[in-house]
Amino acid sequence: MTESLLVDMRQITKKFPGVLANDQVELQVKRGEILALLGENGSGKSTLMSILSGLYRPDAGEIYVAGHQVSFKSPREAIKAGIGMVHQHFKQVETFSVAENVILGSKDAGFTMNTKQVEKEIAELSQGYGLQVDPTAKIWQLSVAERQRVEIVKMLYRGSKLLVLDEPTAVLTPQEARELFQVIKQMTTRGQSVILITHKLNEVMEVADRVTILRNGKSVATRERSQVNERELARLMMGQDIIAPTKRKLGNLGQPILQLKDVSAPSDSNRAGLCNVSLSVREGEILGIAGIAGNGRRELAEAIVGLRSLTGGSITLCGKDVSNFSPREIIEEGVSYIPEDRLGSGLVPNLGAIDNLILKEYRRPGLGRGPFINRKLAKEFALRLIESVGVKLTGLEAPVKMLSGGNLQRILLARELAAKPKVIVAVYPVRGLDIAAAEAVHQMLLEQRSKGAAIVLISEDLEELLKLSDNIGVLYKGTLMGVLPVTEAEPEKVGLMMLGSQPEEVKAS
Amino acid sequence: MIKLERRAAPSSMGLVLIPVIAVFLALITGAIFLYLNGLSSPKGITWGQVFAVYGGMLDGAFGSTYGVSETIVKAIPLMLCGLGVSMAFRMQLWNIGAEGQFYMGAFGASWLALTYPELPVYLMLPGMVLLGLLCGGLWALIPGIPRAYLGVNETITTLMLNYVAILWVNYFIFGPWKDPQGMNFPLSKPFEPSAVLPTLGSSRVHFGLVFALAIAVLLWFVLKQSRWGYEVTVIGESPRTARYAGMNIKKNIILVMFVSGAIAGLAGMAEVSAITQRMQQGLSPGYGYTAIIVAWLAKLNPFAIILVAILLGALQVGGYSVQTTGVPAAIVFMIQGALLFFVLGGEFFNRFRIVLKNQGKVEV
Structure with missing residues (x-):
């Protein structure tokens, strides 16, 4: 041997x-x-x-x-x-x-x-x-x-x-x-x-x-x-042991909050970006997005939060056209974003917890007058957020890159959820986290859902999608193969759609 | 077995210790060259004499009121230029054009002083300050704007523009501004007294020191306490995160380059107004370049920049003072060069630690 x-x-x-x-x-x-x-x-x-x-x-x-x-x-x-x-x-x-x-x-x-x-x-x-x-x-x-x-x-x-x-x-x-x-x-x-x-x-x-x-x-x-x-x-x-989705009660879905109509966007390498993606997320809905890497998952997230410019189509938020808004304008419209690379693009690794927690807040008048940041208010604000997610920190000034993955994500979520977002775009929110931290992150997302946020959950883990989502959309080569209610989204069916089959074909087989 | 390990965070002791060790090693390097230089003289040299040279330098820089005041005079432009470049370095903009921005600031101030010599002092000096800031800032925008919008490498453009600025100034002092009574030297006419910054008593220490200290405090305050300073810090640390947070990176590149150049321009204004009191060739013996060393040695901390500038100012004054004993003044530049070398080399130990061990152990 x-x-x-x-x-x-x-x-x-x-x-x-x-x-x-x-x-x-x-x-x-x-x-x-x-x-x-x-x-x-x-x-x-x-x-x-x-x-x-x-x-x-x-x-x-x-x-x-x-x-x-x-x-x-x-x-x-x-x-x-x-x-x-x-x-x-x-x-x-x-x-x-x-x-x-x-x-x-x-x-x-x-x-x-x-x-x-x-x-x-x-x-x-x-x-x-x-x-x-x-x-x-x-x-x-x-x-x-x-x-x-x-x-x-x-x-x-x-x-x-x-x-x-x-x-x-x-x-x-x-x-x-x-x-x-x-x-x-x-x-x-x-x-x-x-x-x-x-x-x-x-x-x-x-x-x-x-x-x-x-x-x-x-x-x-x-x-x-x-x-x-x-x-x-x-x-x-x-995900190895996919539990068949329990027939859980779907949330009370309200008005459509986030709507994409025929959205197209380029990818970094000029390969399949997004082609004519249309979808709608309602109040209190978690829309799961499945798809194999390189099929447009990241592009979709970045298009919604304004980090990737659209080449076609439109995005509306609560009825307002926000296509090609700048990231800052999108933030101001109440969109939170939990990015794929939490340390590299969601946090500033060398800065402490306070400076990381005020990243989306520092422009707002709550933290100080005129052009200044009141450091005392900033600290109080940060402490409130830290308490809300129950993270134990050794120091507020220690660079956040010293924290564990779970705590990093809790800090990031605390910040992103603090502003009572209307829309949350979460990309691989539990990647690399241990079970306890992953569960905490899921609970936070579900809590936001019950508060009426419209959530786009992009994940590579089918199990996670089936557990949290109300509806599941599948991306393949930049196009949305279809959106299924979670009750109809059998793992095999979603899996085949991820490989490029249309939902109808799957039904026929 | 020796192995290198990346540190999760720079060691806090290293932050203080490394510059101190760098200074020490630079002095030793200088000593070796002094010794070798002395060997070639017919009388030979002993190590004692080498260290006597350092003693002489120390004495020259700090041993008398005159020495101290000269040290501060040399330190003022280093402080201002150092503060200027540190601002750009914070955003990882490698502005090495402080020399040119210094000259353009001096040019702007001189233009006012020479064109409207009859202006009263309360209009003249503020006007010169303003033009110094503006010309230095605008000069830095020439590389700043293409950097922001097209990603043009600012290291090269800022450096090249230094030569342009110096030649531009030379054109004026060899041409239109040349002093008819200047015996054909490349000098402008002397400024009116209204265009000369006040000095401290009878010394040459001038009001530029107040500018430098005020700007150090201001920068510290802005960086720590303002929304804009926070943006600059975040962009410098992680541009991707800054973009994610909706910060306007292009706008900030332009703004920071302007501020950086403006502070160096102010240095030029102070020098031309208080020290030479006329525009002349070789206004700066390379303050803009030495300022880069100042900023790095000080780890971009505004208050440390003040102290390091005094140290390097002293080095220059000390160097001049020992020239009379036959020591080449170039030793100063050599020690400066060695300093930067050791500081940058020391960064390595800040980022890595050297570990002696036999087998990879696990830490979980």
Whole structure:
């Protein structure tokens, strides 16, 4: 058993300030296999692979390569042990040739470079694996797919036995992706192993031999490809034990508060942003939004709160057209936003609790006269909010980045809910939180719902959506596939809609 | 095994200790060069003599009323320019154009003093202050506006504009403003007494000191107690959070660049009005650049900037005073350079700690 394992990662734990990125993760790679590492964004895939490739060091856990325990202090040591990672963003020097990039940073590049020799070796390697690369071409002349091949060749040249590909198809066209899969299959026949990081289920089914699924920093399952289907993978990825929604009484839904009509918005990478999304959230309603990462969840949230400009359609709030309002105007209309990246964009990490709690309040006259902030009033205001969410703080001035993820989120929620919002946009509000903190966050949201707020809850966790939502909408490639009342939203049905099926098709099947 | 660990928060002891150690190391570096320099002289040199040079510098800067007043005179433009750049640095705007803003402030003030020499003092001096602030501020807006709207790198543009400002001023003192009685030196006519800032007694310490102290208090107050200061702090710490909170980042970039340049412009006004009392070539021996060191050594704290400016002012005065003993004045710039080097290097220890251990232990 052991000798067939190329890499064995045991009980890997890695903490970042406020986040438990990897929690006792187990991962095994056999020789000559393609292992898919499946998980949502933020489930800990990249952290785990960065540990394996020597970029990060684990806080706990052991790594064995070919039976020997290793502890990589740098990517170079990992490369020496035969582990090569191809990142999403290639680290290449544009004005250098392919061959020069390949030997760049490798140990045997001396003071002078024998480029001719390297070019020959690259040509041989690329022929052997069917990787078409011209070793004399300059990087800037190459397409993204070609650059990716260069990275792969670089790793092969350095003698990688295990190739880690971080979402390699994200930048490729379907044809290019198919070619890439041919190449990695070719590799395994030569005894190499490949880890394919992905959140695309069809890729897993297409090339992987086995699949390990991460969720919330934990390895939840490892399956043989032949023994799973997409549906089960989706279930494992989103939330393992989905409780069928209890026939709970739906809230008394009032007037529509937030309405989106044919809203379109670009994404950061000019891929599927939002296309003609129309939805309506009523008073006292929680509208859950499901969807796999990269299908428009973040864009939807940012469009509503004014951080992303619309290219079409309109947004109305209580009947008032607020399309393309600035973030500040949207805040003033009574919209609260719990962002995905709570420490990076919802809080100021280096400032204390007071300064973080007054972030949305500092403009209002309640905190001081004219251009000034009354520090005493600010402190009282902050203390009131802290008390309302029951957080124990060691100091009001200590940088908030020292707080645990749960307390960070409580502080953020305290602030966002303080102004009695009409609309709340919450993105992954419990990601990375322990059960108690997650439950507290859910209670706060439900309380706001009973107070009549219209809530848009965007989550990757189907279980969470089914538990809290009155209605569930599903985003796929930037379009809303439909909105289902929670009573009709069976996990399988929502799961298939997340993969692109229309609700009617699902019913028919 | 030695390993580096990222600190969750900068150590509080480091905040004080690192500048002190940096000063110490810079002085040692200077001593080594003084020693090597002395070796080449026919008489040779001992370490005792090297440290006597430092003693001489200390004595020159603080040992007499004259020394102290000269130290403060040199410190005033450093204080003001340092306060100016610190404002921009707070928002992570790397304004290294205080030198140019200083010159433009001096230019604006000189223009009023030379064009309307008959103005009474109560119009002249406030007018010069206003024009100093305005010209320095506007000069900083030239890189500030493209930075705000197009993301043009302000480090390069502010630096380049220093040369433009100096050449602009040179044009005037070599041309239209040249003093006919100036024996062809690049000088303007001397200002009327109404255009000269008052000084403390018979010393050269001038009213610019009051400007500097007032601005230090004002900046501290604005940053701590005002809504705008809060915005500047948040934007400087986390632009994404600031955007999320609905703050107008573009507007604040422009505003902060203006304020930053205006304070440096005021420094230029004070210098030209109180010290040279006419516009002349080489008005600043690089105050705008030294101010960057001042701001960093002081960790952008307004009151620390006042103290550090005095320290660096003393270094310059001390350097001049030991020149007579054959020590090159350039030693001052070398120590300044070493200071910045060690302060920036010390930042590393603020962010990381060095850990000696054998195995990765878990802390949960």
